[in-house]
Structure formats: structure tokens, C-alpha cells
Amino acid sequence: MLRLFWWTTLMTTIGLAATLITMLAISWPAPWGTAWPVWTAGLTAVIVIESIVFWIGIITVYVTSVQLGLKIRVIGILCGWIPIANLIALRLIIRTVGEEVRFETAKDQLDRARASERICATRHPVLLVxxxxFRDTALLNYWGRIPAELQRNGATIYYGEHQSAASVPDSARELTARIRHIVETTGCGKVNVIAHSKGGLDMRYAIARCGAAPFVASLTTINTPHRGCGFADYLLTNIPLPVQHKVAATYNAAAARLGDTKPDFMAAVHDLTQAGCTRLNAEIGDRAELSGTRGRNAGGDAVPRDAGIRTPQSPHPQFPVPAYGPAAGPADFDPFAGIVCQSVGSKLAHATTGKFPLNFTYPLVKWFDGPNDGLVAQPSFPWGEQFTWLEPNGMRGISHADMIDLNRENIPGFDVREFYVQIVAALKRRGL
Structure with missing residues (x-):
């Protein structure tokens, strides 16, 4: 509709201007001839019709577009009454929405073409942690458009439904109870867990210490700080304790009102530090013996790597995975035996390409820990039998929030929804 408005406005403006010039040339200096009422009526009709077309189009786009975003919407409103600037803003809106339509159309065609294959119909359901x-809510899905895409391709989806902020052991106990409930009520036997950020630590503890192991077929961690965040250690060391306690009390009170039964801000933060993760890995073990590390560029192309992370520019391993002590218990006991364990990490290229607050935290994390996703640094990601490293093409990169489609943004060269489809499809091929 807006494209129609753009071209019809352009053509009618040119036509009316040409007609006006011709009339002036013919009738000057007596311009109020019989042609003028006709020209004025035509101009009025054009204004009315184009206004209707414009407002129908702009309202439709503002209401339905996901990719337009707040920034472009504000630009459109502010520039709407400024000549020339309004046309530039309109062109930006048309281009953004046009790219969205093309992307979503191609995605819909792909899903329709493979619908009969049900490539995500795994033997065991998928549990998103x-x-x-954050909390699992009906109003704002933490995982963005990912669950719907997985379900469209045959997956059965459940959510962790644990509290937003708690210690790793407390969250692990909640998740274990949730998994047992799913297994008992559905008879599915096991679940395939995909866990983001701290959720990966929670699930590792649930498997190693809370009895969840018999009910987990696979664990895929997404941008999880398995070795902690050095930036968090720095903040806890340098921010005065009264300030920390005030922030914690404020958060805990708000979380309790939103449904958390026993929120603990400080316990959650301490378990994300390097010191906290060192203790965790010493207790439950750190499956750092990667058997097949892979790298992927933002387009999703896999690049075989060694167990150490390598960059295309250097043949030397970078950021070797630290090895911590084995899990407590019998020497031959491995709570993860029989569970497919894998991890994923990504890199944000520049602070300016991350959404708030990651655009603020990225340079700070980079200063302390090196390449990162805005919150977690590269050395902290690898865990399990296989690690996939997502590298950006160009200047954009892939942030901590991008990996769960939090902003519902179509990133050029990286389709996060399709990335998850392929993760789950691979689990299906393994009979999980």
C-alpha cells in the first residue's frame, strides 16, 4: 500500500505540475480560465485519494511490521510533517518493510515445502530453559519466534518455568521437578533440553546433582558462561555492598510481585562470576573434552575446527578450555553418560550493533575478557562433546539476546529461527 502511495504520488505530482505549467503558458496573464476549476478539482481528488491510501498503508505497517522497530517508527512520526524529510522517511519505511516481506515469504515457502518431513519431530520433546x-510468560516469550518455528516443523515444546533469579542449585532443583512432571504426565521418557545463558549452568547441576540425568536425552547450552564472567567479578568487587544490597532488594521485591516464590538476586549473580563457576566446575566437573568443535559464520556455514577455538586468521588455538576437577563421587561415575552434550557461542562485532544494555556492556566485557556477545566472553562458551562458534559476517555480529530472538530482529546473514530448527533436526537424526 505504501509502495502504491509512493509511486502514485510521484506520478500524479509530476502530472499535475506539468499540467499547471502548460496552463500558465497558455492562459497567462488571465489564469482563471475554464481549465482552472478542472485542475483544482483534480488536485483535490488526488489529495483525498492519496491521503486515504497513505493512512491505510502507514497504519497497517505500524501495526503489523515486526522489523520496523521503535527507531524507524519514531523517525516516521517526527518527519511526517516535514517536506522532503517525510519522503526520505517513507522510503526508509518502505525498504525496511519490503525486506521483511521478502524474508518472511521465503521462510514461509521453505516451511511449506518441508512440512511433510516434520524435521523437528524428535522422539523426546524439547524443553526450553x-x-x-527472565520468566516464562504468555505475554512476552523469552525465546521470541523460535518456539513457533520449531512447532511448525513438528517439535513438541515445553518451558522450564523456573524462577527468574536464584542460585544454580535452587534453579536446578526447580528444573528437575519440572522435568519429572513432564515425563510423568506425558510418558515421554526423556526431554531434549536447550538452555540459554545461566540456564545451561542450572541444567548441568540438575543432571549432576539433582537426579535429572535419567530424564535428559540431550543438553544444548546457548551462550552459557561455563567458566563465568570476569566482568561480574569486577563489579561485585568494586560496587559498594550497600549499593549491591539495595539493587538486590529492589529486584527481589519486583520479582516476587511477578511470581517468583523466593527470588535471590545476589545468589544468581555470584554463581555467574568466574569464582562461582570455578567452584561449580570443581563440584560437578567440566566436560571440556570437546570431540568436534565447529565454527559457523553468520550465514550458518559450518567450519571444522580443533578442540581449541581457532580463528580463520590464525592457525593457533585460542582460549583453551580450562579443565577443572572431576565431579564428586565414584571415579567411574559420569552423570552425563548417555546424554548428548553440546554448546553454542556467538560474537558481537561492535558495541553500536547491540541493543541496550548490551551496547553498553560489550566494551567493558571486551576489556576484561576479550571477544564476547555483550555479556559472556568467548573462553566461557565451550562445553560438552561439540562446540559451535558463530562468527559475524560484516559489522553486525550476534549478541547474547540475538541468540534467543529476544528483539525479534531479522539479522542479515543469520536466521536464528532456522538455526534452532537445524539444532533440533540434528537431534531427530540421532534418534533423540
Missing amino acids: HGVF
């Missing part, structure tokens, strides 16, 4: 400071 959120990270810290």
Missing part, C-alpha cells in the same frame, strides 16, 4: 532475570 531460560536464563537469569
Whole structure:
């Protein structure tokens, strides 16, 4: 509709201007001839019709577009009454929405073409486990458009439904109870867990210490700080304790009102530090013996790597995975035996390409820990039998929030929904 408005406005403006010039040339200096009422009526009709077309189009776009975003919407409103600027803003809106339509149309065609294959119809259902400071709610899905895409391709989806902020052991106990409930009520036997951020630590503890192991077929961690965040250690060391306690009390009170039964902001934060993760890995073990690390560029192309993370520019391993002590218990006991364990990490290229607050935290994390996703640094990601490293093409990169489609943004060269489809499809191929 807006494209129609753009071109019809352009053509009618040119036509009316040409007619006006011709009339002036013919009738000057007596311009009020019989042609003028006709021209004025035509101009009025054009204004009315184009206004109707414009407002129908702009309202439709503002209401339905996901990719337009707040920034472009505000630009459109502010520039709407400024000549020339309004046309530039309109062109930006048309281009953004046009790219969205093309992308979503291609995605719909792909899903329709493979619908009969049900490539995500795994033997065991998928359990999505959120990270810290979020909850599973019906109004705002933590995982963005990912669950719907997985379901469209045959997956059965459940959510962790644990509290937003708690210690790793407390969250692990909640998740274990949730998994047992799913297994008992559905008879599915096991679940395939995909856990983001701290959720990966929670699930590792649930498997190693809370009895969840018999009910887990696979664990895929997404941008999980398996070795902690050095930036968090720095903040806890340098921010005065009264300030920390005030922030914690404020958060805990708000979380309790939103449904958390026993929120513990400080316990959650301490378990995300390097010191906290060192203790965790010493207790439950750190499956750092990667058997097949892979790298992927933002387009999703796999690049075989060694167990150490390598960059295309250097043949030397970078950021070797630290090895911590084995899990407590019998020497031959491995709570993860028989469970497919894998991990994923990504890199944000620049602070300016991340949404708030990651655009603020990215340079700070980079200063302390090196390449990162805005919150977690590269050395902290690898865990399990296989690690996939997502590298950006160009200047954009892939942030901590991008990996769960939190902003519902179509990132050029990286389709996060399709990335999850392929993760689950691979689990299906393994009979999980």
C-alpha cells in the first residue's frame, strides 16, 4: 500500500505540475480560465485519494511490521510533517518493510515445502530453559519466534518455568521437578533440553546433582558462561555492598510481585562470576573434552575446527578450555553418560550493533575478557562433546539476546529461527 502511495504520488505530482505549467503558458496573464476549476478539482481528488491510501498503508505497517522497530517508527512520526524529510522517511519505511516481506515469504515457502518431513519431530520433546532475570510468560516469550518455528516443523515444546533469579542449585532443583512432571504426565521418557545463558549452568547441576540425568536425552547450552564472567567479578568487587544490597532488594521485591516464590538476586549473580563457576566446575566437573568443535559464520556455514577455538586468521588455538576437577563421587561415575552434550557461542562485532544494555556492556566485557556477545566472553562458551562458534559476517555480529530472538530482529546473514530448527533436526537424526 505504501509502495502504491509512493509511486502514485510521484506520478500524479509530476502530472499535475506539468499540467499547471502548460496552463500558465497558455492562459497567462488571465489564469482563471475554464481549465482552472478542472485542475483544482483534480488536485483535490488526488489529495483525498492519496491521503486515504497513505493512512491505510502507514497504519497497517505500524501495526503489523515486526522489523520496523521503535527507531524507524519514531523517525516516521517526527518527519511526517516535514517536506522532503517525510519522503526520505517513507522510503526508509518502505525498504525496511519490503525486506521483511521478502524474508518472511521465503521462510514461509521453505516451511511449506518441508512440512511433510516434520524435521523437528524428535522422539523426546524439547524443553526450553531460560536464563537469569527472565520468566516464562504468555505475554512476552523469552525465546521470541523460535518456539513457533520449531512447532511448525513438528517439535513438541515445553518451558522450564523456573524462577527468574536464584542460585544454580535452587534453579536446578526447580528444573528437575519440572522435568519429572513432564515425563510423568506425558510418558515421554526423556526431554531434549536447550538452555540459554545461566540456564545451561542450572541444567548441568540438575543432571549432576539433582537426579535429572535419567530424564535428559540431550543438553544444548546457548551462550552459557561455563567458566563465568570476569566482568561480574569486577563489579561485585568494586560496587559498594550497600549499593549491591539495595539493587538486590529492589529486584527481589519486583520479582516476587511477578511470581517468583523466593527470588535471590545476589545468589544468581555470584554463581555467574568466574569464582562461582570455578567452584561449580570443581563440584560437578567440566566436560571440556570437546570431540568436534565447529565454527559457523553468520550465514550458518559450518567450519571444522580443533578442540581449541581457532580463528580463520590464525592457525593457533585460542582460549583453551580450562579443565577443572572431576565431579564428586565414584571415579567411574559420569552423570552425563548417555546424554548428548553440546554448546553454542556467538560474537558481537561492535558495541553500536547491540541493543541496550548490551551496547553498553560489550566494551567493558571486551576489556576484561576479550571477544564476547555483550555479556559472556568467548573462553566461557565451550562445553560438552561439540562446540559451535558463530562468527559475524560484516559489522553486525550476534549478541547474547540475538541468540534467543529476544528483539525479534531479522539479522542479515543469520536466521536464528532456522538455526534452532537445524539444532533440533540434528537431534531427530540421532534418534533423540
